[in-house]
Amino acid sequence: MAAPATALGIRLRVLVTDPEEPAAQVVPDTPVGDHTDLEALRRLAGGCDVVTFDHEHVPNAHLESLQRSGSVVRPGPFALGHAQDKLVMRSRLAELGVAQPRWAAVVDVDGLKTFGADVGWPVVLKTPRGGYDGKGVRLLESPDDDAAVDWFERVAGEPLLAEEHVDFSRELAVLLARSPSGQAAAWPVVETMQVDGVCREVVAPAPGLDDERAAEATGAGLRIAASLDVTGVLAVELFEAVDGRVLVNELAMRPHNSGHWTIEGAVTSQFEQHLRAVLDLPLGDPRRRQGWSVMVNVLGGDHHDLYRSYLHVMARDPGVKVHLYGKVVRPGRKVGHVTVCGDDLDDVRARARHAADFITGLIDE
Amino acid sequence: MAAPATALGIRLRVLVTDPEEPAAQVVPDTPVGDHTDLEALRRLAGGCDVVTFDHEHVPNAHLESLQRSGSVVRPGPFALGHAQDKLVMRSRLAELGVAQPRWAAVVDVDGLKTFGADVGWPVVLKTPRGGYDGKGVRLLESPDDDAAVDWFERVAGEPLLAEEHVDFSRELAVLLARSPSGQAAAWPVVETMQVDGVCREVVAPAPGLDDERAAEATGAGLRIAASLDVTGVLAVELFEAVDGRVLVNELAMRPHNSGHWTIEGAVTSQFEQHLRAVLDLPLGDPRRRQGWSVMVNVLGGDHHDLYRSYLHVMARDPGVKVHLYGKVVRPGRKVGHVTVCGDDLDDVRARARHAADFITGLIDE
Numbered sequence: 001m002a003a004p005a006t007a008l009g010i011r012l013r014v015l016v017t018d019p020e021e022p023a024a025q026v027v028p029d030t031p032v033g034d035h036t037d038l039e040a041l042r043r044l045a046g047g048c049d050v051v052t053f054d055h056e057h058v059p060n061a062h063l064e065s066l067q068r069s070g071s072v073v074r075p076g077p078f079a080l081g082h083a084q085d086k087l088v089m090r091s092r093l094a095e096l097g098v099a100q101p102r103w104a105a106v107v108d109v110d111g112l113k114t115f116g117a118d119v120g121w122p123v124v125l126k127t128p129r130g131g132y133d134g135k136g137v138r139l140l141e142s143p144d145d146d147a148a149v150d151w152f153e154r155v156a157g158e159p160l161l162a163e164e165h166v167d168f169s170r171e172l173a174v175l176l177a178r179s180p181s182g183q184a185a186a187w188p189v190v191e192t193m194q195v196d197g198v199c200r201e202v203v204a205p206a207p208g209l210d211d212e213r214a215a216e217a218t219g220a221g222l223r224i225a226a227s228l229d230v231t232g233v234l235a236v237e238l239f240e241a242v243d244g245r246v247l248v249n250e251l252a253m254r255p256h257n258s259g260h261w262t263i264e265g266a267v268t269s270q271f272e273q274h275l276r277a278v279l280d281l282p283l284g285d286p287r288r289r290q291g292w293s294v295m296v297n298v299l300g301g302d303h304h305d306l307y308r309s310y311l312h313v314m315a316r317d318p319g320v321k322v323h324l325y326g327k328v329v330r331p332g333r334k335v336g337h338v339t340v341c342g343d344d345l346d347d348v349r350a351r352a353r354h355a356a357d358f359i360t361g362l363i364d365e
Numbered sequence: 366m367a368a369p370a371t372a373l374g375i376r377l378r379v380l381v382t383d384p385e386e387p388a389a390q391v392v393p394d395t396p397v398g399d400h401t402d403l404e405a406l407r408r409l410a411g412g413c414d415v416v417t418f419d420h421e422h423v424p425n426a427h428l429e430s431l432q433r434s435g436s437v438v439r440p441g442p443f444a445l446g447h448a449q450d451k452l453v454m455r456s457r458l459a460e461l462g463v464a465q466p467r468w469a470a471v472v473d474v475d476g477l478k479t480f481g482a483d484v485g486w487p488v489v490l491k492t493p494r495g496g497y498d499g500k501g502v503r504l505l506e507s508p509d510d511d512a513a514v515d516w517f518e519r520v521a522g523e524p525l526l527a528e529e530h531v532d533f534s535r536e537l538a539v540l541l542a543r544s545p546s547g548q549a550a551a552w553p554v555v556e557t558m559q560v561d562g563v564c565r566e567v568v569a570p571a572p573g574l575d576d577e578r579a580a581e582a583t584g585a586g587l588r589i590a591a592s593l594d595v596t597g598v599l600a601v602e603l604f605e606a607v608d609g610r611v612l613v614n615e616l617a618m619r620p621h622n623s624g625h626w627t628i629e630g631a632v633t634s635q636f637e638q639h640l641r642a643v644l645d646l647p648l649g650d651p652r653r654r655q656g657w658s659v660m661v662n663v664l665g666g667d668h669h670d671l672y673r674s675y676l677h678v679m680a681r682d683p684g685v686k687v688h689l690y691g692k693v694v695r696p697g698r699k700v701g702h703v704t705v706c707g708d709d710l711d712d713v714r715a716r717a718r719h720a721a722d723f724i725t726g727l728i729d730e
Contacts, residue, residue, distance in 0.1 A: 003368035006391045009671070009689035009701075026371045028393045185683075264654075267684050267706075282680035289629075289654050289706065306374070315647035318550075319632050324374035336374075341632075341654065 001054075001255070002026050004272035010279070015044045022326035038062045045071040052232060052278045053254050056083040057130070074180065074231040074278040075253045082228050083253045086161045087128040093248055096227055098220050100248045101166050101239070105159040108152050112162055113143040119164040125151065126161040137197060139165065166247055168239040172206050173258035174221035177233045177273040177283055184222055185273065185283040187266055189214045192237070192258050198332065199257045201353070202295040204265055204288070207345060217246055224251070233274045235259065257297070257334070262286075264321050265293030265341050290341040294352040298336035300329040302361030306336065313338070313355045320355045366419075366620070367391050369637035375644070380409045387691035403427045410436040417597060417643045418619050421448040422495070439545065439596040439643040440618045447593050448618045451526045452493040458613055461592055463585050465613045466531050466604070470524040473517050477527055478508040484529040490516065491526040502562060504530065531612055533604040537571050538623035539586035542598045542638040542648055549587055550638065550648040552631055554579045557602070557623050563697065564622045566718070567660040569630055569653070572710060582611055589616070598639045600624065622662070622699070627651075629686050630658030630706050655706040659717040663701035665694040667726030671701065678703070678720045685720040 002023075005012045013029040024030040033040025035058045045051050050072045051063075060077040067073055082089040090103045101124075104115045116123045125148060127136035140148050151160065171194060176186035188205035206214070221236045235256035237249040259270035268276075268284030276283055303309050306329065310322050317340075324336040336359065340352040357363045367388075370377045378394040389395040398405025400423045410416050415437045416428075425442040432438055447454040455468045466489075469480045481488045490513060492501035505513050516525065536559060541551035553570035571579070586601045600621035602614040624635035633641075633649025641648055668674050671694065675687050682705075689701040701724065705717040722728045 002371060002391070006367060006691075007686070007688045008675075009691055011390065024393065025376065026367070026393065028389065028391065028395070030393070267686075276679070281676060283683060284679070285683040287684075310373075311646055314641070314649070318648060318650040319652075321372070321632075323372045326371075326374055 001271045001275055004269060004275055008272070008275065010275055013044060013048060015040060025326045036062070038065060041066060042069070045069075050074055050278050052274070053080075056080055056253060060084065076229065076231070079228045079230045080253055083251050085128050086126055086250075087159060089251055090161065092228065093224070096223060098224060098248055099245055102164040104162050106162045107157055107159050109143065109149055112140075112148055112152075115162045116140075116143055122165045124163040124165050126163065127155075128159065128161050135197070166239045166245075166249075167242045169242050170206075170240050171249070172209070172217060172238040172240055172246070173202070173256070174217050174236040174238065175233065175256060175259045175262075175270060176218070176221050176225060176236075177270070177277040177286075178222075178225040178230050179277045179283060180231050180280045182226070183283050184225055185268075185286045186218045186221060187259065187262060187270070187286040188288060189217050190258055190261070196332075198297070198299070198334070200297055201349075202258050202261055203345070203349065204261045204293045204295075213246065220246075220248070224248075232277045233259065233270050257337075260323070260337050261293040261295040261339050261341075263323070264339050265289060291343040292345045292348045293339060293341045294345075294349045295337055295339045296352045296356035297334050298324070298338065298356050298359045300331050300333040300335050300360075303359065304329045306359055309359045309361065313358050316358075317351050317355060320351060322355070322359070366636045366640055369634060369640055373637070373640065375640055378409060378413060380405060390691045401427070403430060406431060407434070410434075415439050415643050417639070418445075421445055421618060425449065441594065441596070444593045444595045445618060448616050450493045451491055451615075452524060454616055455526065457593065458589070461588060463589060463613055464610055467529040469527050471527045472522055472524050474508065474514055477505075477513055477517075480527045481505075481508055487530045489528040489530050491528065492520075493524065493526050500562070531604045531614075532607045534607050535571075535605050536614070537574070537582060537603040537605055537611070538567070538621070539582050539601040539603065540598065540621060540624045540627075540635060541583070541586050541590060541601075542635070542642040542651075543587075543590040543595050544642045544648060545596050545645045547591070548648050549590055550633075550651045551583045551586060552624065552627060552635070552651040553653060554582050555623055555626070561697075563662070563664070563699070565662055566714075567623050567626055568710070568714065569626045569658045569660075578611065585611075585613070589613075597642045598624065598635050622702075625688070625702050626658040626660040626704050626706075628688070629704050630654060656708040657710045657713050658704060658706045659710075659714045660702055660704045661717045661721035662699050663689070663703065663721050663724045665696050665698040665700050665725075668724065669694045671724055674724045674726065678723050681723075682716050682720060685716060687720070687724070 012027050014023040014027050015033055016024045016030045041062055045066050052074055063073050063077040087105050093100050102119045106112045122139050122141045125138045171192045173190050173192050178184040190202050190204040191206035193201040225234045233255050235252040235258050239247045239249055255270045255274050262269040267287055321339045327335045329335050338352055338355040340348045342348045377392050379388040379392050380398055381389045381395045406427050410431050417439055428438050428442040452470050458465050467484045471477045487504050487506045490503045536557045538555050538557050543549040555567050555569040556571035558566040590599045598620050600617040600623050604612045604614055620635045620639050627634040632652055686704045692700045694700050703717055703720040705713045707713040
């Protein structure tokens with residue numbers, strides 16, 4: 001968010017857990033503290049017009065405490081609760097009548113067996129809180145999976161989320177922003193590709209998605225945003241099932257990996273829009289600047305110094321936009337992304353994949 | 366440059382004269398010091414891979430001193446000399462055979478009279494060093510102008526630059542970047558509009574400019590960049606004279622007002638390209654993302670708090686991109702700009718002008 005904040009004259013203060021963290025490399029005002037420490041949060045919030053987030057893990061009790069002291073928190077704890085806890089999210093979406101995989105809160109192997117007998121195996125088992133990028137998610141082929149037994153023992157009576165394993169042809173995402181005054185703007189629906197639970201690639205707009213289905217998905221996103229009183233960016237991850245259903249998989253309430261393409265590919269990026277939304281400024285135009293945008297994540301791989309490899313990528317293709325996050329490279333960690341925009345999807349996709357694979361170290365020519 | 370530096374993982378250290386200066390609001394590492402103080406420059410340069418500029422006023426003797434101590438300075442003092450001193454620039458362009466207004470170095474009123482008798486009145490008189498945005502420039506209607514007499518007395522024998530007053534139909538600018546290894550990339554030629562010597566508006570690409578003339582102007586720019594050993598961005602401001610000549614007016618060696626449109630309108634912005642060029646990274650694609658881009662400067666006016674007025678602009682037109690510089694508003698000062706991109710030039714221009722005029726305070730609806 002630093003770049004659009006600079007352009008709009010908005011000053012940022014970012015809580016970092018370490019003075020070498022990426023945000024501290026690019027923002028001057030970065031107090032050090034933990035997001036679970038209420039005093040650190042109070043020091044951060046003091047003098048700020050609004051407090052917002054780049055992840056959903058700040059304890060809601062702390063956010064409520066900040067609100068009681070007069071801080072403006074956007075999105076607020078009510079909305080965030082649905083991104084923090086997948087059981088809360090599933091219950092709410094059920095009430096709203098939004099299409100989603102069949103699910104149940106299960107506390108033991110018996111509960112899991114009953115659910116599996118109902119929806120069929122395999123079944124997906126998830127921790128309701130704290131999972132991300134495939135962590136805290138398990139695909140169980142049968143009720144006799146030892147992992148399930150261990151897991152139930154470990155959580156000792158806390159419910160886990162069991163979900164129908166959706167046979168999907170692809171994954172989609174609806175990205176939108178909503179402001180406190182209720183204005184909302186949605187970017188075109190995108191296709192996302194996950195590998196081992198981690199987002200690998202995003203194509204905007206989703207190829208071959210018919211207008212009616214795109215409008216339905218966007219409509220569901222807007223309904224969720226309004227019902228949950230979301231402020232800022234909301235990402236709704238969806239399955240396009242082989243049986244034709246479009247089902248909500250996950251929610252995120254912040255700028256999201258499925259929206260990185262908007263930096264170059266849309267008139268208003270998700271980062272600018274998030275700032276505009278949480279400050280209740282009028283929202284910007286979410287339309288595309290160019291026909292296609294493909295974003296591919298750079299995951300930590302063999303190259304610990306990314307400089308040499310992006311130098312090669314720049315020389316090979318002057319149209320690739322490289323974004324590095326200033327993180328220490330660790331295997332599989334998202335350490336950057338590349339975006340290519342243009343009118344020929346095959347060309348754009350091939351160039352983006354090549355660049356990301358080269359920087360990652362998966363290919364060497 | 367902060368935004369593309371963040372994306373590319375390049376750390377910036379910026380010398381600021383005041384801790385409240387715009388750069389210090391957005392860059393963490395901003396030592397305070399004056400650009401004429403060699404010790405401050407040494408502290409800045411220590412540990413940096415390369416030293417570059419956002420203005421041309423650092424004394425060349427200091428830059429040579431930094432070079433002797435092993436610092437890499439780009440553009441170097443030889444190149445910069447041509448942007449710092451208009452007499453040096455005119456002599457060099459004459460040697461290169463680049464078309465430019467007729468000119469002479471004059472030290473007194475007699476010299477001015479001789480020059481004026483030769484090229485005709487009015488004559489433009491300029492200070493060779495330190496002028497910008499119309500400052501240090503005077504249009505003299507006749508040799509009896511008191512301002513000229515006063516000026517010659519004040520400079521006491523130092524030559525001034527006298528130039529033919531070119532009757533031009535419009536102004537153009539060639540913007541390009543060149544790296545130390547000699548790679549160069551030029552953006553499309555733009556049309557610029559000046560009011561009272563201050564850039565008001567830039568249209569990219571220059572409407573109705575035929576390909577041959579555009580190629581000639583770009584070729585001249587590339588030749589200048591190579592001959593002067595420019596590294597980084599070079600802006601060549603041009604007159605399109607009513608008699609058909611295209612004449613070089615000024616040079617700037619840094620990201621330039623005529624290139625602000627590239628932030629949204631081109632695949633590679635001038636700010637990213639400047640970083641790539643001075644670091645000798647491969648240059649990015651300078652082509653347009655959309656058909657037309659119009660950039661209009663926001664000058665200091667009646668509104669001292671720009672927040673209220675840009676809020677209105679955002680509400681009226683969600684496609685306007687607003688850039689504020691974090692400067693104190695003073696009459697006529699460049700405090701920001703707006704850019705609009707699209708396929709219909711009339712529409713794009715009208716929207717950009719309206720937004721800038723509204724933020725400035727020239728119009729109120």
